[in-house]
Amino acid sequence: MDRPVRIGLAGIEDSRLQAELEALPRQLQVRSFSSVFQAIDGLLALDPDLLFVGLEEGANLDELTGALVLTKRLCPLVAFVLVAPSAREVELAALRQRIGADLLRLPHSRAEVARVVDAALFSGDRPRSEVFLDLLHGVADEINNPLQFLLGYLQLLQLQLEGPDHRDAMDQIAAAIDGAHRIKATVERLAGIEHAAAGPRRADPFDVRTALEASLKRRTSGRATPTVVREPARGSFLVPGDPEILRPAFDGLAAAALEFEEAGATVHFVVTRIDAAVRLRLSLRGDAFGDWQLPRTWEPYYLCRVLRGSAHGLSFFLLQTAVHAHRGQVTARRLPDAAIAIDIELPRH
Secondary structure (H helix, E strand, C coil), X not given: CCCCEEEEEXXXXXXXXXXXXXXXXXXXXXXXXXXXXXXXXXXXXXXXXXXXXXXXXXXXXXXXXXXXXXXXXXXXXXXXXXXXXXXXXXXXXXXXXXXXXXXXXXXXXXXXXXXXXXXXXXXXXCCCHXXXXXXXXXXXXXXXXXXXXXXXXXXXXXXXXCCHHHHHHHHHHXXXXXXXXXXXXXXXXXXXXXXXXXXXXXXXXXXXXXXXXXHHXXXXXXXXXXXXXXXCCCCCCEEEECHHXXXXXXXXXXXXXXXXXXXXXXXXXXXXXXXXXXXXXEEEECXXXXXXXXXXXXXXXXXXXXXXXCCCCCHHHHHHHHHHHCCCEEEEEECCCCCEEEEEEEECC
């Protein structure tokens, strides 16, 4: 079993953050300190992977910077998250850049806590998810209107050219319409990511294993599907969730996995009950994964570079967004045998 992720809280009086961290499906060891200035000995003993630092109004940022730089020297692998009101984001920009810190804006949601933990531990210094979501919205709007015009015009031509004399033209128009529908499906995936980011509206029982197997079956058209191993074999893998958000995310995961398999990779799924969560692991083995630069490869849109020509470059971003919205976590890492493990963890009831 992997060791717990060690998290320190310094100068954070509100106990809700600790409770929300402890409710995450990942195995965490959380310890609270009165302030970063008085916590050096305790931090050395904890050797945290992640340190949340509260910023009181009027705090001396130069002194805080010095304390955090010292902490980084003593605990070189620690990642920082500053906890402060949104209005202070510009004021804290220089400090964040100096120490490579993420920002948890107050007030925050549970989904934002899950996102910031993943971002700080596994995602390097990529821009916030909101940046990508804004870009998605703009791209979808730019594409959708001319796409609808194009589809309408092609369908009108189709009606005007009916008959045996126009068979070649009709075939070409049909091919163009098919391509336009694929673009439309991509726009709908962009809208699906926005929908997932807005958060679940329901908390229905959602069977992770059944949903994944159904997604794989829909996309294999009768041929053999990758095996989904269950641990325990007769266990329940129900989580509370919004099927309208989680089902498309699992469809995208299945599509990407099958595309990897078609390209010659070995694909293996394992769904496991762990503590208060259900974990779904997708293991990928093959020569193509030797060049994956984790965590960079796992950032939104980077998959498009790995799978050039793929129709599923946004699938992992949708998966991340949907799981974070359900207070879960998604991580990718390289295993000792050089395989890539993509872990999806969703909290159980």
